[in-house]
Amino acid sequence: xxxxxRRIERFIATGEGRFGRLxxxxxxxxxxxxxxxxxxxxxxxxxxxxxxxxxxxxxVPTSAFKSLRLAAAEPxxxxxxxxxxxxxERRSVHHHPYPDLYRTVIDATFADACLPAGSGRVPIxxxxxxxRAAPDSSLSFMANHVFERHAAPGSAWAxxxxxxxxxxxxxxxxxxxxxxxxxxxxxALAFVLLLDHLEGSTADAIxxxxxxxxxxxxGFKGQRLETxxxxxxxxxxxxxxxxxxxxxxxxxxxxxxxxAYSRPGGERLRTPPWMPFRVLDPETLEEVExxxxxxxxxxxxxxxxxxxxxxxEDLGVREGNAFQLLGRATGAELRGCSLTAEELxxx
Amino acid sequence: xxxxxxxxxxxxxxxxxxxxxxxxxxRRLRKSSLKATILSLARGARALRGIPAGDLLAAWNDTLxxxxxxxxxxxxxxxxxxxxxxxxxxxxxxxGLRTIGAGMAGEPAASELQRPLRQKRHGFSLVVLPASPPGxxxxxxxxxxxxxAPVLFKSSRAEPHFAPAFLAALGRRLPALRDAYAAAxxxxxxxxxxxxxxxxxxxxxxxxxHETIEALQSAATRRLIAFxxxxxxxxxxxxxxxARAARGMALDTALFDQRGCLxxxxxxxxxxxxxxxxxxxxxxxxxxxxxxxPGRGNAAERAGVRLAREDxxxxxxxxxxxxxxxxxxxxxxxxxxxxxxxxxxxRIHAVEGAPTLDEWNxxxxxxxxxxxxxxxxxxxxxxxxxxxxxxxxxxxxTDAAWRNGGIDLAAEFAGSD
Numbered sequence: 001x002x003x004x005x006r007r008i009e010r011f012i013a014t015g016e017g018r019f020g021r022l023x024x025x026x027x028x029x030x031x032x033x034x035x036x037x038x039x040x041x042x043x044x045x046x047x048x049x050x051x052x053x054x055x056x057x058x059x060v061p062t063s064a065f066k067s068l069r070l071a072a073a074e075p076x077x078x079x080x081x082x083x084x085x086x087x088x089e090r091r092s093v094h095h096h097p098y099p100d101l102y103r104t105v106i107d108a109t110f111a112d113a114c115l116p117a118g119s120g121r122v123p124i125x126x127x128x129x130x131x132r133a134a135p136d137s138s139l140s141f142m143a144n145h146v147f148e149r150h151a152a153p154g155s156a157w158a159x160x161x162x163x164x165x166x167x168x169x170x171x172x173x174x175x176x177x178x179x180x181x182x183x184x185x186x187x188a189l190a191f192v193l194l195l196d197h198l199e200g201s202t203a204d205a206i207x208x209x210x211x212x213x214x215x216x217x218x219g220f221k222g223q224r225l226e227t228x229x230x231x232x233x234x235x236x237x238x239x240x241x242x243x244x245x246x247x248x249x250x251x252x253x254x255x256x257x258x259x260a261y262s263r264p265g266g267e268r269l270r271t272p273p274w275m276p277f278r279v280l281d282p283e284t285l286e287e288v289e290x291x292x293x294x295x296x297x298x299x300x301x302x303x304x305x306x307x308x309x310x311x312x313e314d315l316g317v318r319e320g321n322a323f324q325l326l327g328r329a330t331g332a333e334l335r336g337c338s339l340t341a342e343e344l345x346x347x
Numbered sequence: 348x349x350x351x352x353x354x355x356x357x358x359x360x361x362x363x364x365x366x367x368x369x370x371x372x373x374r375r376l377r378k379s380s381l382k383a384t385i386l387s388l389a390r391g392a393r394a395l396r397g398i399p400a401g402d403l404l405a406a407w408n409d410t411l412x413x414x415x416x417x418x419x420x421x422x423x424x425x426x427x428x429x430x431x432x433x434x435x436x437x438x439x440x441x442x443g444l445r446t447i448g449a450g451m452a453g454e455p456a457a458s459e460l461q462r463p464l465r466q467k468r469h470g471f472s473l474v475v476l477p478a479s480p481p482g483x484x485x486x487x488x489x490x491x492x493x494x495x496a497p498v499l500f501k502s503s504r505a506e507p508h509f510a511p512a513f514l515a516a517l518g519r520r521l522p523a524l525r526d527a528y529a530a531a532x533x534x535x536x537x538x539x540x541x542x543x544x545x546x547x548x549x550x551x552x553x554x555x556x557h558e559t560i561e562a563l564q565s566a567a568t569r570r571l572i573a574f575x576x577x578x579x580x581x582x583x584x585x586x587x588x589x590a591r592a593a594r595g596m597a598l599d600t601a602l603f604d605q606r607g608c609l610x611x612x613x614x615x616x617x618x619x620x621x622x623x624x625x626x627x628x629x630x631x632x633x634x635x636x637x638x639x640x641p642g643r644g645n646a647a648e649r650a651g652v653r654l655a656r657e658d659x660x661x662x663x664x665x666x667x668x669x670x671x672x673x674x675x676x677x678x679x680x681x682x683x684x685x686x687x688x689x690x691x692x693x694r695i696h697a698v699e700g701a702p703t704l705d706e707w708n709x710x711x712x713x714x715x716x717x718x719x720x721x722x723x724x725x726x727x728x729x730x731x732x733x734x735x736x737x738x739x740x741x742x743x744x745t746d747a748a749w750r751n752g753g754i755d756l757a758a759e760f761a762g763s764d
Contacts, residue, residue: 040661061657067681068662090683282646282653283671295650311657315650330651330688334576334710336608338556339478339503 004029005098008301012104012274019273019301023054026301026308030057033072036064037307055278059285059297059311062092062255063331070306071095077102079138081254092254094138097305102138105258105302106145109272113261114248116181116211121152123182125172127164127190130157138254139217143185152180164190166197173206173240181211187218192232198239207241213264214242217250229267251325255310257302260323268322274301279318280311282329293317293326364540367511369518369528376531381543384529388471388497389547391527395495396465398523403492404460406521408452411485414513415448417441421516428508433481434643435604440481442639443603443743447482450746451489459747464494464761466549471497471527472760473544475553475563476510478503480603484510487552487756488517488528489747496760497527499544507532535559550759572759574608574751577712578686579735579742581614581693582728583624587718593627595739597635599715601674601691602743604642608712608751609735609743612687613679613694621697622665625678629667632674632691641672644690648672651688668692700724704731712752715742 004025011017031041031048037060041047044058051057064070065081067090075095082091096102115122126143134140147155154176158169176182186194191214198206214236236242245265252259260269260277271277278287279294288294296316299309315326364376366384376384413419417426429440474487484500491498500510510530518525533540545551545563552572553563560573581596583589599611616624652671659666659677668675674691682696684707696702701723704711713735714728720736728736734753735742750756 036661036663039663043660043663058660059657060661061654063654063658064661067658282649285653285657293646295653311654313650313654315646327647329654330647331654332686333556334578334686335606335689336577336579336610336612336712337477337480337483337554337574337606338559338576338608339505339606 005101005304008274008304009101009104012101012108012272012302015273019276020054022274022301023299023308024052026304027051027054027057029304030072030307030309034070034307036068036070054299054309057299057309059280059299059309060307061311062253062313065092065094065255065306066090069093069095071097072305073097075305077141078136079141079254080136082137094254094306096138096257098302099141101302101304102141102257103145105272105274106142107149109259109261110142110146111150113250114183114213114215115150116213119181119211121150123176123180124151124155125169125176125182125184126155126157127159127169127184127186127194128157129159133159139187139252142252142259146185150183164193166194169194170198170201170203170206173208174203177206177208179209181209181213183212184214186214186216188216188232189218191216195232195235195239199235205239205241210243212240212242212246214247215250216247217252233265253312255303255306255312256298256300257305258298258300268319268324270322271298275299277316277318277323279316279323285311288318290318290320295329296323296325364531364533364537365507366531367514367529368525369514370522370525371511371515371518373511376533376540378539381540385471385543385547387526388499388529389469391471391497392466392469392495394523395497395527398495398521400457400460402521404457406517406524407456407460407489407492409520410513410516411448411452411456413516414482415445415452421512425508425512429481429506432506432508433479434645435481436640436642438639439602439604439642443480444482446602446744447480448485450744450749451485455747456489459489459493459757462493462757464757466494466496466761468549468762470549471499471547472550472552473499473501473548475501475551475555475559476503476506477554478505479606481506481509483554483607484513486745486749486751488513490755490757491528491760492524493757494761496757496762498760499548500528500530501544502530502532504532504534536562549762552756552759570759570762572754572756574754575710577608577710577752578612579609579713579715580684580711580728581611581715581739582717582720582724583614583616583620583739584716584718584720585617585620587620589620589624589627590631592717592739593624593631594635595717595741596628596693596715597631597674598639598740599742600693601632601635601639601641604644605687605689605691607743609745610687611693611715611742613684613696615696615698615702618697618699621695622678625665625676625695626667628693628695629674629676632676632693633669636673636691641690644672648689652690652692655688655692701727704728707731713737713742715739 077096077099079094080091128143131140131144158165249262251269258275260271278297296312296314313329316323366376367373413421502510514528550570554574666677672690677694679694709732711733717739
């Protein structure tokens with residue numbers, strides 16, 4: 001086990017090793033160690049000994065993290081999804097035995113994706129709660145690690161008890177309106193709330209230094225906000241002086257250890273070499289052609305501590321080596337007599 | 348599944364801001380004409396007060412009969428649009444409209460229209476309709492007629508056909524209604540239109556998502572009635588005839604392709620009979636699909652059903668189903684209720700005694716019942732806000748006396764002022 005973990009860490013950190021072999025070994029490890037997954041594989045006729053291609057390992061729907069304990073070893077961290085504002089629904093729980101692997105992933109991806117080339121430590125403003133405020137949030141785990149690795153002195157968390165502290169954020173941004181580029185860590189919702197606050201402020205617009213970046217993750221979790229990516233870009237420019245390439249979108253979830261990122265200013269998401277994605281036909285779970293929409297599935301080597309092959313609730317489409325998000329599968333939300341135009345026809 | 352499917356919602360839009368009066372006239376809803384539109388609707392109240400109940404009932408019955416008859420000229424003109432906009436199969440559309448409308452004709456309608464309710468002052472109400480199911484506006488137009496209350500119906504951009512067609516047909520039969528009823532579409536959140544209508548409307552009744560309702564709550568409306576998203580359940584007692592119960596539950600599940608608040612999404616069954624009932628329901632759904640073929644499901648629903656099946660597999664739960672859209676029955680060992688992903692997917696929960704429904708207070712609409720329901724179980728459902736208990740197979744066949752969510756819309760439209 002330790003050998004496999006070390007080999008995966010090395011592959012993530014340095015690229016040494018062969019993904020296919022590691023992935024097959026990781027899938028076998030999951031079958032061996034994660035009881036519900038072993039039983040699923042048995043029912044599907046997938047045996048430990050015969051498994052030599054990761055694609056043959058059945059993907060596990062993310063909903064399974066809401067009802068089953070999927071842990072290959074004693075967890076050292078327990079991450080829970082945040083749920084929507086209305087509550088009531090079950091939350092995903094990711095029992096994570098290998099948090100150092102998570103740190104390795106962040107070290108191997110975050111700086112390349114989110115920081116301007118050659119930058120060392122940068123002033124960071126986080127609109128994401130730190131670990132003291134949200135000890136079971138995988139996003140807060142990540143934000144803390146990013147602070148440890150990349151934050152320059154004076155970096156700050158602008159988070160209040162019940163949300164973000166937009167006024168503290170505004171003051172911090174005003175005080176960094178010169179010299180060094182800054183990095184803002186935010187969920188999409190938090191960033192929009194910040195822009196709303198700045199729009200309502202009577203103070204002069206803030207002009208952040210060229211090269212500043214925004215790390216934006218997640219959606220709006222049940223909030224009805226009248227906004228679009230174009231609107232966010234437009235307001236980022238007028239209120240913060242950010243150019244259209246400033247925003248880096250991150251795609252991650254409690255059930256995955258690794259993340260996908262867009263290029264700065266882009267919409268298409270790319271996964272790292274240790275987390276290939278596939279777009280699957282819901283009817284057959286076979287991979288669809290490029291350009292055809294389907295369910296997004298990931299094989300994340302860094303999920304060694306639970307299950308590596310994950311079937312998400314997200315619909316997407318492959319465009320070359322990247323994917324675009326298209327929407328969500330139905331499931332958790334009540335819809336009776338309340339379907340919107342988009343829900344009826346789209347999705 | 349293709350990419351085009353994924354954007355059909357927008358493609359089907361007729362364009363923002365369209366207005367249909369009950370005279371059948373159609374025009375663009377312009378900012379400059381909003382005030383005149385509001386005044387015209389509000390003035391309609393006076394003409395309504397003078398209409399004898401008998402004339403109103405005759406016009407209503409005749410119009411409704413035409414809309415429940417697939418061979419009528421009105422339906423012939425409407426069905427191709429409705430099939431396109433709703434995605435229902437022709438059989439599904441016909442059966443659905445008959446189910447929702449049949450109980451609103453004749454005696455139940457007469458009782459409703461003869462209630463001593465009258466809107467006394469000028470003014471109009473606004474009813475915001477969902478994209479599905481079609482024909483849902485019948486449940487608000489009849490109370491509006493009973494209260495002699497003018498109403499503007501906001502149709503969804505995805506299904507903008509039924510409301511204007513029905514109002515025009517009503518206006519042809521009783522021209523005195525023409526000024527008092529109208530339909531319109533606009534893009535939700537269109538401030539120009541919404542702020543004017545919301546501020547002027549005496550009552551706003553909205554069928555919509557929590558997000559829609561929350562947004563309207565913050566608008567300056569005088570009275571907001573929210574019909575938020577709900578689901579319905581089935582209950583099967585141990586003495587039930589399982590084959591008959593399964594056929595009834597299958598119909599209550601499949602009507603409107605499980606997109607209504609009276610659609611059954613989960614069935615609570617006494618433990619001893621749960622596995623047998625699950626198998627019977629799966630068989631009934633497969634049989635029903637021959638008579639009532641599924642409509643055009645969308646990618647999100649197909650994905651949701653696939654995930655539900657994969658989740659069941661992982662948890663080792665027995666499930667039944669073939670093609671994704673014909674129906675899926677999952678025998679769920681977890682007693683907690685979850686919404687169905689759609690496409691006739693039903694979870695069967697074995698429940699001993701009264702179910703725990705705390706999480707669902709205010710979010711349950713109806714219960715289809717087969718076999719004996721103990722009083723404790725009935726109380727649990729009623730405590731959770733269930734507004735309709737009906738025999739399996741008849742849950743969606745409401746009549747004019749049903750009060751959705753316990754709300755008397757006619758009294759609300761009439762108002763106390």
